Amino acid sequence: MTAFRILVVDDEADIRTLIQEILSEEGYAVTVAADARQARGAVEADGFDLVLLDIWMPDTDGITLLREWDEADALKCPVVMMSGHGTVDTAVEATRLGASDFIEKPLSLTKLLRTVERSLEEGSRPRTASARAALPEMLVPVGRSRTMQTLRDHAQRIAPHDAPVTIFGESGTGREAFARHIHAIGPRAKGPWIGVVAASLTADTAATQLFGTEDASGVLERAAGGVLFINDIASLGETAQGLLFSALEQRAWTPVGSTRPRDLDLRLLCSAPPEFEGRREGFRQDLYSHLTVLTLRVPPLRDYAEDVPDLLRYFVDRLIDAEGLPLRRVSIAAQNRLRNYPWPGNVRELKNLVHRLLILGGDEEISLAEIEAELEVAASASEPLVKQDLLAMPLREAREQFERAYLQQQLQLCGGKVGQLAKRVGMERTHLYRKLRSLGVDFRQSAED
Numbered sequence: 001m002t003a004f005r006i007l008v009v010d011d012e013a014d015i016r017t018l019i020q021e022i023l024s025e026e027g028y029a030v031t032v033a034a035d036a037r038q039a040r041g042a043v044e045a046d047g048f049d050l051v052l053l054d055i056w057m058p059d060t061d062g063i064t065l066l067r068e069w070d071e072a073d074a075l076k077c078p079v080v081m082m083s084g085h086g087t088v089d090t091a092v093e094a095t096r097l098g099a100s101d102f103i104e105k106p107l108s109l110t111k112l113l114r115t116v117e118r119s120l121e122e123g124s125r126p127r128t129a130s131a132r133a134a135l136p137e138m139l140v141p142v143g144r145s146r147t148m149q150t151l152r153d154h155a156q157r158i159a160p161h162d163a164p165v166t167i168f169g170e171s172g173t174g175r176e177a178f179a180r181h182i183h184a185i186g187p188r189a190k191g192p193w194i195g196v197v198a199a200s201l202t203a204d205t206a207a208t209q210l211f212g213t214e215d216a217s218g219v220l221e222r223a224a225g226g227v228l229f230i231n232d233i234a235s236l237g238e239t240a241q242g243l244l245f246s247a248l249e250q251r252a253w254t255p256v257g258s259t260r261p262r263d264l265d266l267r268l269l270c271s272a273p274p275e276f277e278g279r280r281e282g283f284r285q286d287l288y289s290h291l292t293v294l295t296l297r298v299p300p301l302r303d304y305a306e307d308v309p310d311l312l313r314y315f316v317d318r319l320i321d322a323e324g325l326p327l328r329r330v331s332i333a334a335q336n337r338l339r340n341y342p343w344p345g346n347v348r349e350l351k352n353l354v355h356r357l358l359i360l361g362g363d364e365e366i367s368l369a370e371i372e373a374e375l376e377v378a379a380s381a382s383e384p385l386v387k388q389d390l391l392a393m394p395l396r397e398a399r400e401q402f403e404r405a406y407l408q409q410q411l412q413l414c415g416g417k418v419g420q421l422a423k424r425v426g427m428e429r430t431h432l433y434r435k436l437r438s439l440g441v442d443f444r445q446s447a448e449d
Helices: 013-025 036-045 062-072 090-098 110-124 127-133 146-158 177-186 206-211 238-248 285-292 301-324 330-340 346-360 370-379 395-413 418-425 429-439
Strands: 005-009 031-032 050-054 078-083 098-102 164-167 193-197 227-231 267-272 294-299
Touching: 005 013, 013 031, 013 110, 031 036, 031 294, 036 050, 036 062, 050 062, 062 078, 062 090, 078 110, 090 098, 090 206, 110 395, 146 177, 146 294, 164 177, 177 193, 177 227, 177 267, 206 238, 238 285, 301 330, 301 346, 301 370, 330 370, 346 370, 395 418, 395 429, 418 429
Parallel strands: 005 031, 005 050, 050 078, 078 098, 164 267, 164 294, 193 227, 227 267
Antiparallel strands: none
């Protein structure tokens, strides 16, 4: 039987040699290329059953090369991407272009052989099918906690269907990232992603923004074949609600000024705050029923704090790659401190903290003292109670805002000691801990009994 032919493209000679030796010992016929130029020549000269392609190369990166092959239909075999700094954006783009899997560096012998075997077995399937089937495990949500495992499983079950999905979660939890993840592993992954903020669909502009005109496309037309993502659906106005419900109910829409209806061909994904779930007042129940055929609930970061170290590493690597920032690592002591921080701004706050630390620079290791200084600045930036316009908020939000500010300032007066705080505010300590967690108030310095 003829051996499977594998092309290995990597600019690091040690890795090329290692992979070539391992796969050759397994009976594969291996060709190596040090850059995109050599890879192009190898593909033109011979056919392969599998390509292992590094993302980061000096002349042309792997994503660009994969796009080039995809547009020219020059590659008829599966492609496995290799990278030591995998990111959501590059992974999604690679899978859309036909990559069947990812291997993270440093390479694991077991993972390498298992991935090669699986990719060769799937080689006879259409590339579009394999591109949808196997996004790498490192994709959103990042983390190894049971919470994240459950979310990944739920997203995997939701993705193959075309029904609308509403993703509930606090601000900053990554609701849009989850929506993009569902799109990327769903049947419309090759189609467009169109996003719109619900509040921008005002009574005066909703019709033209949604339906377009005979001369200009609306978001429903631009999202045809793909996904329309509506950010914060709870802010959708009454006029826009009616127009959207009509399009969903009739599975058709008509551009403003036209008489010819168009078929609705998209998947609708929405984000919403937790309090919107089950909402009745001010929002059409029939539209709400359409939007919540499927739901996903993204928890606040404080509920899976054990994943904070993984998220720190992920954002450090991602920002270094994206912006060329200097390499810095978070010390173990600093990681432990951040695991016990309540993260009122959720994952967005964590990303912004990492971004700020990398931009400001300093020692390669980010120390506990540096983290404490950053958290102290964040705490001092909170406005006092008298400056907060509570009357402009809904009752529930105003109450939570007041309780958070009240307990934060009382905690400062108690020197960070929860025992003293419980006596000061007249609450049983267990209930107080629960209240502090729910409000995202930092209570790291608990008092001794």
